[in-house]
Amino acid sequence: MLEPALRHLATDPDEHVRARAAELVGRFVHTDARAAAALERSHTQDPSPTVRKKAGWYAPGGTIHTRTRPRTRPRSRKHDAAPTLMP
Known part of the structure; x- marks a missing residue:
């Protein structure tokens, strides 16, 4: 699914198709370089301002990229504490 979206984003003559491709490619941004x-x-080179804007949302540092980034789970505090000896 990513391969066709990359192709459309890079080469499709229709700016609407490229904008939709940016959304689809954006789903893979955290897992595929x-x-x-x-x-x-x-974001920097597309001739369409709409495509540049949408690609910027999904590109690293963009608003959607930041909002959808995987979160790391904080370590549990009980594992950080020294073991307690039972009397």
Whole structure:
């Protein structure tokens, strides 16, 4: 699914198709470096302001990218404490 979306984002003549492709590629941005690179390239080089804006939302540092990044679970405090000896 990513391969066709990357192709459409880079080469489709219709800006609406490229904008939709940016959304789809954005779903892979946290797990595939090609997605991040393609979105950054579209954000800076696409001839359409709409595509540049949407790609920027999903590119690393963008609002959607930041909002959807995987969260790490905080360590449990009970594991950080020294063991307690039972009397």
